[in-house]
Amino acid sequence: MTAAVEPKDNYLTAGFSLKSWLTTTDHKRIGVLYLLSITFFFLVGGLAAVLFRLELLTPPGDLVSADSYNKLFTLHGIVMVFLFLIPSVPAAFGNFLVPLMIGAKDLAFPKLNLASWYVFVLGGLFALWALLTGGVDTGWTFYTPYSSTYSNTYVSLMAIGIFIAGFSSIFTGLNFIVTIHKMRAPGLTWFRLPLFIWAHYATSLIIVLGTPVLAVAILLVGVERLFGIGIFNPAIGGDPLLFQHLFWFYSHPAVYIMILPSMGVVSEIVACFSRKRIFGYKFVAIASLAIAVYGFLVWGHHMFVSSQSVYAGLIFSFLSFFVAVPSAVKVFNWTATLYKGSIAFDTPMLYAFGFIGLFTIGGLTGLFLATLGLDVHVHDTYFVIAHFHYIMVGGAIMGYLGALHFWWPKMTGRMYTEGWSKFSALIIFIGFNLTFFPQFILGYLGMPRRYHAYSPEFQVYNVLSTAGASILGAGYVIPIIYLLWSLFRGKPAGPNPWGAKGLEWEKTSSPPPVHNFAEIPTVTEEAYNYSGTNEQG
Amino acid sequence: MTETSAHQEDMSWQRETSLLGVWVFLLTEVLFFGGLFTGYAVYRSGYPDIFSEASRHLNVLLGTVNTAVLLTSSLTMAFAVASAQEGKRRPLLIYLFLTIALGLVFLGIKSTEYHHKFVEKLIPGAHFSYSGLSTREVQLFFSFYFVMTGLHALHMIAGIGVLAVLAFLVWRKKLDPSRNALVEGTGLYWHFVDVVWIFLFPLFYLIGLRA
Ligand SMILES: [Cu+2]
Numbered sequence: 090m091t092a093a094v095e096p097k098d099n100y101l102t103a104g105f106s107l108k109s110w111l112t113t114t115d116h117k118r119i120g121v122l123y124l125l126s127i128t129f130f131f132l133v134g135g136l137a138a139v140l141f142r143l144e145l146l147t148p149p150g151d152l153v154s155a156d157s158y159n160k161l162f163t164l165h166g167i168v169m170v171f172l173f174l175i176p177s178v179p180a181a182f183g184n185f186l187v188p189l190m191i192g193a194k195d196l197a198f199p200k201l202n203l204a205s206w207y208v209f210v211l212g213g214l215f216a217l218w219a220l221l222t223g224g225v226d227t228g229w230t231f232y233t234p235y236s237s238t239y240s241n242t243y244v245s246l247m248a249i250g251i252f253i254a255g256f257s258s259i260f261t262g263l264n265f266i267v268t269i270h271k272m273r274a275p276g277l278t279w280f281r282l283p284l285f286i287w288a289h290y291a292t293s294l295i296i297v298l299g300t301p302v303l304a305v306a307i308l309l310v311g312v313e314r315l316f317g318i319g320i321f322n323p324a325i326g327g328d329p330l331l332f333q334h335l336f337w338f339y340s341h342p343a344v345y346i347m348i349l350p351s352m353g354v355v356s357e358i359v360a361c362f363s364r365k366r367i368f369g370y371k372f373v374a375i376a377s378l379a380i381a382v383y384g385f386l387v388w389g390h391h392m393f394v395s396s397q398s399v400y401a402g403l404i405f406s407f408l409s410f411f412v413a414v415p416s417a418v419k420v421f422n423w424t425a426t427l428y429k430g431s432i433a434f435d436t437p438m439l440y441a442f443g444f445i446g447l448f449t450i451g452g453l454t455g456l457f458l459a460t461l462g463l464d465v466h467v468h469d470t471y472f473v474i475a476h477f478h479y480i481m482v483g484g485a486i487m488g489y490l491g492a493l494h495f496w497w498p499k500m501t502g503r504m505y506t507e508g509w510s511k512f513s514a515l516i517i518f519i520g521f522n523l524t525f526f527p528q529f530i531l532g533y534l535g536m537p538r539r540y541h542a543y544s545p546e547f548q549v550y551n552v553l554s555t556a557g558a559s560i561l562g563a564g565y566v567i568p569i570i571y572l573l574w575s576l577f578r579g580k581p582a583g584p585n586p587w588g589a590k591g592l593e594w595e596k597t598s599s600p601p602p603v604h605n606f607a608e609i610p611t612v613t614e615e616a617y618n619y620s621g622t623n624e625q626g
Numbered sequence: 627m628t629e630t631s632a633h634q635e636d637m638s639w640q641r642e643t644s645l646l647g648v649w650v651f652l653l654t655e656v657l658f659f660g661g662l663f664t665g666y667a668v669y670r671s672g673y674p675d676i677f678s679e680a681s682r683h684l685n686v687l688l689g690t691v692n693t694a695v696l697l698t699s700s701l702t703m704a705f706a707v708a709s710a711q712e713g714k715r716r717p718l719l720i721y722l723f724l725t726i727a728l729g730l731v732f733l734g735i736k737s738t739e740y741h742h743k744f745v746e747k748l749i750p751g752a753h754f755s756y757s758g759l760s761t762r763e764v765q766l767f768f769s770f771y772f773v774m775t776g777l778h779a780l781h782m783i784a785g786i787g788v789l790a791v792l793a794f795l796v797w798r799k800k801l802d803p804s805r806n807a808l809v810e811g812t813g814l815y816w817h818f819v820d821v822v823w824i825f826l827f828p829l830f831y832l833i834g835l836r837a
Contacts, residue, residue, distance in 0.1 A: 197643050263650045271643045297650055301658035309665075309773065317751030318769040320665060325750075325762040327769075331668060335661050 095502045095581045099600040114199035115603060120185030121500070122206050127173050127181060128569075130213060134168035135562065137161045141541075142558045145551045150542040158541030159226035160242070166229030168220075171251055172213050174485055175343065178350035179296075180209070180261055182492045183289045185500060187265055189593035189601060190283050192274025192610045197267040205260035212254030219246035228539065230340075233321035233332040237313040248311045255300045255307075258346075262296030265289050274592070276612035283591055283616050284373055288353025291377035295342045295349075295384065303339035306332055330395055337388035345384045347481055348448070349377055351488020352419055355441045358491050359423050361589040362438035363430025366617040369422045376415035383412040393464045402461055409459035416452055420445060435587070436510040440491030443518050447483025451476060454529065469539075472532025475525045483521055490517070490568070497572065498586045499593060502600045503579030509571045517564035523557025590617055641807040648811040652818050655781075659822055662777070666770050666829060669763075676760040680767035681834030683748060685739060689831035692735050693823065699728035700820045707813040713804035715796060722793040722809075725816070729786045736779055743768070771830055778826060781819045788812050 100117045103109070110118060141161045144152040153161065184202065188195050196202050219225055225247045227236040236244050269290050273282070310332065312318045319325045321332045360367050367373055389397055389405030397405075423445055432438070454476040458464050467473065494514075498504055527550035532538075536547045543551070585594040593601075596610045670677045706721035747755040750769045758764065792808060795801035803809045 198647060201647075259654055263647060263654075266650050267643060267647045270646060271639070297654050298657050301654045302661045305658055305661035312773060318773060319750060319765065320769050320773070325765045325769075326669075326673065327766055328668070328672075331665055335664070338661075 096598040096600075096602065098602055099502070099598065100603050101501075101600050103603050112203075114195070114203050116184050116188050116196050116199065116202060117500070117601065117605075119202050119206055120181050120183075123176060123184060123209070124181040126206070126210060126213065127176050130168050130172040131565075133217075134165050134173055135565065137165040137168070138558065139562065141165070142555045144541055145543070146555045148543050148545045148548055148551075153541065155541050156226065159228075159539070160224035162539060163225050163228050164220055167216065167225070167247065167251070169481075170229055170343070170347075171254055172209075172216060174347040174481055175258055176209060176261075177347070177485065177489050178354060178492055179265070179289060179292055179346075180205075180258070182354070182489075182496060183265065183292075183350060184261070186496065186593060187268060187286065187289060188272070189499075189597065189605055190286055190591060191269065191272060191277055192592050192596070192606065192612065193268065193272040194604050194606075194609075196264045197272060198264050201260050202264055205257040205264070208260065209254055209257035212250045212252075212257065215250030215253060216247055219243040219250060222246070230336060231307065231310060231332075232336075233310060233313075233329040234323060237310050237319075237321050237329075237332075238324075245311055245314050248307045248314075252304055252307050252311070255304045258296050259300050262293035262300075265293040266297065269293075274610050274612055280371060280374070281612055281615055282374075283353075284356035284367060284370070284377075285350075285353035287374040287377045288349045288356070291381040292346055292349045294378075294381050295346050298385070299339040299342045299346070302335055303343075306335035306339070309335075330392070330397075333392055333395060334388065337391045338385070341388040341391065342381075342384040344477070344480060345380050347485040348488075349380060351444060351485045351491075352377070354488040354492040354495070355423060355444050356419075357589075357591070358437045358441040358495055359426050360617040360619065361495075361587050362433045362435055362441070363427050364433075364619045365426050365430040366615065366619060367422060368425035368428075369418075370616065372418050373422050376418045379415040380412065383408065383415070387412055387459075390459050390464070393461055394468050406459055406461050410456060413452060413456060416448075420449055420452075434511075436505075436507070436514055437491045437495035437587075439511060439514040439518075440487050440494060443514070443521075444484055444487040444491065447479050447487060447521070451479030451483055454479065467532050469537055470532035471528040471536050471538055474538050475528035475532060478525045478528075482525070487517075490514070493568070493572075495587070496593075497575070498582030499599045499601070501576060501579075502582055502598075503575045504582050504586060505575040505579055506571050509567060513564050513567035513571075516560060516567065520557050520559075520561030520564050524554050524561050525557070527551075527553040527557075590619055637805060641810070644807040644811055645814070648807075648814050652814065655818060659774075659777070662770070662774050663825070663829075666774070669766055669770070670829075670833075673760070673763045673766070676763040677767050678834045679758065679760070680764040681830060681832075683743075683746070684771070684831050684834075685742070686831050686835070688735055688739055689827055692732050693827050695728050695732050695735070696820050696823050699725050699732070700817055702728065703813050703816045707810050710803035710809035713802075715803075718803060718809070719793060719796055722789055722796070726786055726789050726793070729782055729789070733779060733782060733786075736775065740772075743772075774826055775830070778819065778822055781822070785812070785816050785819055788815075 100115055103115070110122065113119065140153065141158060144150065144158060144161075150158065184196075223243055225240070225242045225244055227240050227242070227244060231244070231248070269282075269286060309318075309320050313321060319327050321327050321329045323329060356367055356373060387405055387409045389401055390409045393402050393406075454472070458467065458473060458476060494505070494510060531547055531550045531554075534547065536543055582599045584598050586599075587594070592606075592610055592612070597606050702721045702724040706718055706725060709718040709721055743749055747753055748768050750765045750772065754761075754765050754768070756764050789812060792801070792803075792812060796803060801808070
């Protein structure tokens with residue numbers, strides 16, 4: 090298992106027909122299926138962004154009509170949030186890695202896992218159907234009464250798609266929780282688990298507890314449109330704000346569904362490329378759970394200006410500050426891990442650095458928004474857009490790309506080109522900041538979100554932002570090319586090209602065999618035991 | 627408490643794993659209905675008297691009979707689980723059949739109630755008509771009534787479907803219920819659906835009685 094040759098029998102060579110892929114219950118193949126499907130949706134969502142960034146190049150609405158503009162940003166939001174970011178790291182890499190990292194043959198319910206992919210595809214097809222027949226213009230937030238009473242676009246069809254896709258993430262979350270509880274290898278106690286696993290456990294809890302509430306909110310919008318049942322309808326005494334409460338009860342924690350798995354990725358990468366155990370391992374592990382729990386108590390910070398009572402606002406503001414603590418614990422502990430580490434600047438580590446810096450900016454500007462008085466000023470402006478793109482693109486997607494580059498050799502058995510991958514990581518970092526940093530300024534100056542025309546004094550920042558977006562776009566296309574190239578021409582990776590710790594690196598080949606391990610491994614040491622000593626954490 | 631992989635083949639491990647899966651699923655169901663109960667709580671605290679008034683348009687007798695039917699079905703379901711664990715095939719089949727029958731009786735009574743509401747034009751939407759003063763909020767009450775009892779009924783239909791498949795497999799000897807947790811897991815689900823009704827019944831049928 091030491092020589093850098095590709096094993097002849099692995100999960101990729103177990104069958105080449107389309108049927109062998111579409112009927113597989115192998116968690117690794119399902120992870121690959123997810124990887125391909127979400128890449129498709131990422132491109133769809135990205136295309137919409139290209140179009141509206143072009144529109145915003147000039148102050149008047151000249152490229153697309155106001156209606157089309159509304160549909161474009163709605164398409165971008167819905168596809169990126171529900172069909173890319175939510176499944177991204179958990180469904181692709183979590184699926185692939187959770188059993189490998191805990192020394193199991195598969196997830197607890199392999200058939201349910203395959204079902205989750207089919208359900209995801211079905212939900213995605215409904216969403217695409219809604220988009221192709223004419224689109225939806227409510228924004229990804231579906232606020233009532235606009236979505237329930239007034240919008241004459243394909244809201245019901247889209248609602249059905251989101252409702253169905255929700256089941257796929259519930260199935261995945263349920264599978265992870267049961268697997269992590271019941272299938273750990275002998276000797277793999279909770280506090281020996283990789284932090285990637287802790288992050289996915291916390292994420293799964295949020296998925297299982299939050300998604301049904303979104304489902305019911307969307308369902309009520311649907312029955313209101315289809316049958317005239319009017320729970321959010323003010324005309325019969327209903328309260329449209331109830332929808333916002335239900336929606337954000339899910340959709341604030343959903344931010345953590347997107348960011349926690351990437352935090353898990355960063356923990357793995359930082360430990361590997363500084364050759365050190367994560368500083369304060371237990372704090373980082375517990376911080377994931379703390380984020381999952383507190384995340385459910387802060388949704389009202391989206392509703393400061395929605396006539397929510399001042400007292401509720403005060404409490405939500407305070408709790409939102411509080412939820413920053415466990416996130417900060419993670420950032421400080423990663424930084425402390427770097428201290429006196431032997432740091433290597435391989436591509437995954439570049440993405441991890443990107444994550445730490447950009448997530449910090451995104452998190453801190455989140456505190457601005459959680460401040461009652463300041464939020465009144467910047468609410469519904471580009472400041473909010475910049476803030477959550479620093480979290481979701483600067484954080485979650487950096488983590489996603491870090492994971493892609495870190496575990497690509499494990500998934501495919503091949504290495505990609507070092508030069509190109511570092512170059513594109515740099516391009517993405519520059520493009521990202523050029524796109525979104527000007528939006529902080531735009532928002533602070535008062536440019537509102539979701540308008541297709543704006544006053545001329547904002548143009549210079551919008552031009553910068555559009556220029557940045559084109560660089561960012563190029564940065565996303567380059568990896569697709571060199572990763573595909575590596576499948577055919579990349580040199581064999583060998584089982585552990587990074588010299589990393591962890592069962593997936595040390596105990597199995599790249600790509601792994603169908604049943605993951607020749608024999609179920611026994612764990613005798615802490616996670617990230619890079620120093621070789623068996624210190625207690 | 628680490629389960630070792632060496633145990634991953636044995637029966638008690640499989641049983642525990644399946645049941646943990648069912649419990650996690652029920653957790654999502656609690657949150658699903660929880661969203662609706664929250665909405666109900668908000669509006670009932672907003673319009674307490676109108677909700678009581680609207681509640682008097684429901685048939686308490688039929689609701690009570692249905693509660694009894696459903697509780698009895700939980701009892702037969704519990705007997706079915708016990709029979710499955712002891713590997714007694716015939717009693718298991720009988721109890722599964724009784725549970726399905728009671729579930730169908732519940733749905734039958736429920737649909738006559740729905741029919742009455744249809745005749746009385748109390749179904750929310752374009753055809754809703756109500757002669758009292760608070761037409762709007764009464765419609766709100768019936769919106770919750772139909773959404774919540776309707777979703778409950780859909781859960782019953784799904785449960786009856788699963789029970790029917792189980793009964794068929796046991797009857798054709800394609801399934802040895804003592805070797806897995808299928809009957810037990812379905813039982814947990816059935817009891818959960820029952821518990822939801824235990825909350826729905828007083829919140830819709832009984833709140834009008836105290837006035
Ligand atoms: Cu939030």
